[in-house]
Amino acid sequence: MKGIRRSLAVGLTLVMAASLVLTGCAGRTEEKPTTTTPAASDPAKKPFEGVEIRFLASQHPWTETLKKDIAQFEAQTGMKVNMEVLAENNLTQKLTVELTAGTGTVDVFMQRPLQEAKQFEKNGWYADLNAFVKDSKKTPAEWDVNDFHKGPMQVETVNGKLVGIPLITEQEILYYRKDLFAEKNIKVPTTMAELEAAAKALHDPNKDFYGIVMRGQGNPAVTQFSSFLYSMGGDFIKDGKFAMDSPEALKALKIYGNLLGKYGPPGVLNMQWQQASALFAQGKAGMWVDANSLYLNVTAPDKSTIGDKVGFAMFPAGDKGVAPYSVTSWGISIAKSSKKQDAAWEFVKWASSKEMVLKTQSAGNPSARSSAWNNADGTKSWPKEWVEVAKKSGEVGKPADRPLVINVGKARDLVGEMITAAITDKDLENVVKDRNVKLNELLAEENK
Amino acid sequence: MSRWIEKNLKWVFPAPAVIFIVVMMAFPILYTAWISLTEWSMSATEPPKFVGLQNYINLLGKDHRFWMSVWRTFYFTGLALAGETLLGLVLAVMLNRDFPGKNLLKTLFLLPMVATPVAIGMVWLLMFEPTIGYLNHVLKVLHLPQSLWLASEGSALPSLVLVDVWQWTPMMALIILAGLVSMPSDPFEAAEVDGASAWQTFWHVTLPMLRPTIGMAVILRSIDALKTFDIIYSMTQGGPNYSTETLNLYGYNLGFGYFYMGSASSLLMVFFAIVMGVVIFMNWARKGALS
Numbered sequence: 001m002k003g004i005r006r007s008l009a010v011g012l013t014l015v016m017a018a019s020l021v022l023t024g025c026a027g028r029t030e031e032k033p034t035t036t037t038p039a040a041s042d043p044a045k046k047p048f049e050g051v052e053i054r055f056l057a058s059q060h061p062w063t064e065t066l067k068k069d070i071a072q073f074e075a076q077t078g079m080k081v082n083m084e085v086l087a088e089n090n091l092t093q094k095l096t097v098e099l100t101a102g103t104g105t106v107d108v109f110m111q112r113p114l115q116e117a118k119q120f121e122k123n124g125w126y127a128d129l130n131a132f133v134k135d136s137k138k139t140p141a142e143w144d145v146n147d148f149h150k151g152p153m154q155v156e157t158v159n160g161k162l163v164g165i166p167l168i169t170e171q172e173i174l175y176y177r178k179d180l181f182a183e184k185n186i187k188v189p190t191t192m193a194e195l196e197a198a199a200k201a202l203h204d205p206n207k208d209f210y211g212i213v214m215r216g217q218g219n220p221a222v223t224q225f226s227s228f229l230y231s232m233g234g235d236f237i238k239d240g241k242f243a244m245d246s247p248e249a250l251k252a253l254k255i256y257g258n259l260l261g262k263y264g265p266p267g268v269l270n271m272q273w274q275q276a277s278a279l280f281a282q283g284k285a286g287m288w289v290d291a292n293s294l295y296l297n298v299t300a301p302d303k304s305t306i307g308d309k310v311g312f313a314m315f316p317a318g319d320k321g322v323a324p325y326s327v328t329s330w331g332i333s334i335a336k337s338s339k340k341q342d343a344a345w346e347f348v349k350w351a352s353s354k355e356m357v358l359k360t361q362s363a364g365n366p367s368a369r370s371s372a373w374n375n376a377d378g379t380k381s382w383p384k385e386w387v388e389v390a391k392k393s394g395e396v397g398k399p400a401d402r403p404l405v406i407n408v409g410k411a412r413d414l415v416g417e418m419i420t421a422a423i424t425d426k427d428l429e430n431v432v433k434d435r436n437v438k439l440n441e442l443l444a445e446e447n448k
Numbered sequence: 449m450s451r452w453i454e455k456n457l458k459w460v461f462p463a464p465a466v467i468f469i470v471v472m473m474a475f476p477i478l479y480t481a482w483i484s485l486t487e488w489s490m491s492a493t494e495p496p497k498f499v500g501l502q503n504y505i506n507l508l509g510k511d512h513r514f515w516m517s518v519w520r521t522f523y524f525t526g527l528a529l530a531g532e533t534l535l536g537l538v539l540a541v542m543l544n545r546d547f548p549g550k551n552l553l554k555t556l557f558l559l560p561m562v563a564t565p566v567a568i569g570m571v572w573l574l575m576f577e578p579t580i581g582y583l584n585h586v587l588k589v590l591h592l593p594q595s596l597w598l599a600s601e602g603s604a605l606p607s608l609v610l611v612d613v614w615q616w617t618p619m620m621a622l623i624i625l626a627g628l629v630s631m632p633s634d635p636f637e638a639a640e641v642d643g644a645s646a647w648q649t650f651w652h653v654t655l656p657m658l659r660p661t662i663g664m665a666v667i668l669r670s671i672d673a674l675k676t677f678d679i680i681y682s683m684t685q686g687g688p689n690y691s692t693e694t695l696n697l698y699g700y701n702l703g704f705g706y707f708y709m710g711s712a713s714s715l716l717m718v719f720f721a722i723v724m725g726v727v728i729f730m731n732w733a734r735k736g737a738l739s
Contacts, residue, residue, distance in 0.1 A: 270688050
């Protein structure tokens with residue numbers, strides 16, 4: 001019996017060890033760098049022949065545009081790009097898991113710099129793109145790093161490291177129903193007071209029609225609330241401390257909550273931009289305040305019943321003037337654990353080149369390159385009014401739409417709880433005081 | 449070699465299964481237990497920092513959100529289980545009779561069970577929409593008061609229970625039906641001879657004999673209901689204002705929303721203990737009822 005047991009133990013261990021070794025080896029051989037050095041000796045050969053890279057992308061109109069040209073890029077370089085497109089929350093989760101494993105399965109990925117850059121950099125997941133951008137052998141002068149707007153480049157720089165190339169920028173604007181405004185003789189609101197007056201005039205809940213719709217789910221609403229906060233003279237963090245309990249912030253919270261609570265649709269507490277835009281696109285709301293980059297969702301004929309009646313206006317002024325956010329919503333990065341960084345950079349360089357950016361921008365994705373904005377082709381397919389509003393908002397805009405801490409997820413949840421309390425009008429002052437203390441605890445922990 | 453295998457046959461055959469369980473189940477659990485004693489943001493540069501039982505102390509001692517999520521997990525499971533068992537029993541008794549189209553009906557019953565949870569979530573999300581959704585439209589036509597469904601803190605969790613009941617009642621019904629079908633016929637004949645009414649037969653004969661089956665079905669279903677994640681995540685992400693945040697949702701938020709891997713792991717270990725406890729308790733209750 002003893003003998004059996006011993007041989008069992010030995011046998012099991014052997015089998016297990018063997019299976020571990022085998023799987024380990026298999027994984028490793030796959031990851032082996034497949035000649036990343038350009039074959040300079042043979043000019044006829046494509047520089048990245050046979051190299052495969054994996055690109056994790058977010059579901060976005062930008063991605064759809066880029067996808068059409070990837071075949072061409074593959075033909076030029078001989079590279080194979082395996083692209084996977086995921087919804088943004090799933091993308092974060094997938095990145096988190098794969099980058100933690102650190103086995104080099106991801107080469108290139110899209111990220112939201114304001115949300116993730118600090119955390120991802122802290123976790124050591126980004127390759128430093130300065131190494132490529134500043135190397136004239138890898139990046140020709142015509143790619144022109146100085147063509148990118150300064151603000152977005154700053155957001156993509158963490159502790160002096162360039163963690164991503166900005167792809168898409170956006171500003172908060174006011175969408176409104178031109179036809180109803182004309183019919184009821186309402187002036188397009190330019191101040192918070194006028195915004196409320198317009199919402200009140202349009203509100204008709206008995207006919208299932210609501211004055212205004214915005215995001216009401218706490219965490220997602222934080223970014224859209226930020227412009228209200230800035231316009232009232234507040235900010236998430238002032239002098240190194242959370243200032244959500246300041247009179248300005250409280251005022252902004254009350255305005256946001258009041259608009260949705262009094263003139264918003266029922267069920268607004270469960271609304272992200274998808275639900276809010278759908279309601280507006282179904283002709284159930286008079287106004288919608290959200291990012292301008294989402295405009296196709298309410299103007300495209302296949303998504304909207306009121307597409308030709310949508311007007312665009314600047315975010316209205318608060319006590320301290322007009323101050324919408326103007327941010328970099330998406331950038332493209334290379335994983336530090338990637339074993340094919342040269343090939344990855346070749347792809348990133350191409351996706352963010354002047355030519356491709358002009359292409360994606362003219363398809364409806366506002367970029368961070370001056371050349372695309374200065375080129376008439378870059379804006380010609382967009383509604384004129386929209387371009388004007390975007391340009392003006394860009395000039396006065398604030399570079400962040402959420403608290404810039406490491407743990408943005410938690411900070412957003414806490415600010416989101418304040419927004420929920422503002423909308424439901426329950427115990428707002430106390431919730432704000434309590435959550436602001438918690439926010440400062442979070443900040444203190446991070447600065448430790 | 450072949451002689452060796454022959455000699456150790458009873459060890460060799462189960463070996464693949466044993467290895468699979470060790471690699472795929474025991475290792476993750478032990479790893480989670482280890483991470484739960486550390487502080488780690490999934491960083492590649494900073495390794496997990498050992499903090500002892502601190503995560504557990506924070507979670508069990510100070511975390512209001514944790515205790516609320518424990519309560520919601522049990523509330524959700526209890527309510528869903530009660531609805532599913534009751535409706536499942538009724539359906540099973542009805543299906544136990546002969547009528548034309550019975551097999552077709554049984555097959556149709558399976559549909560909610562085989563549908564993808566996320567797809568179910570998306571469809572119900574549309575039906576629950578307070579302004580343009582189908583449910584409120586029906587209520588309006590019938591002149592009944594409308595509900596905010598998922599959009600209010602009070603009604604969100606019961607609305608999710610409704611979806612769970614819709615999805616899982618068929619499974620309960622099928623298990624109970626299997627128990628009904630396999631029953632011997634003599635106790636029923638004896639009851640008939642003694643002049644028992646239909647209700648008396650059901651209460652004093654059918655139900656006691658069904659107990660083990662129902663008990664088993666309840667255990668299976670409760671383990672699953674405790675773990676529900678997909679329909680909640682796809683419909684409310686735990687909102688509004690955390691009113692549908694169960695243990696699983698909170699664990700997900702701690703891990704992937706806040707990057708608190710240590711806290712998330714300690715929560716999962718507590719959750720693991722809770723599920724184990726429930727199973728042990730139910731098994732004990734079942735055995736007690738049998739003897």
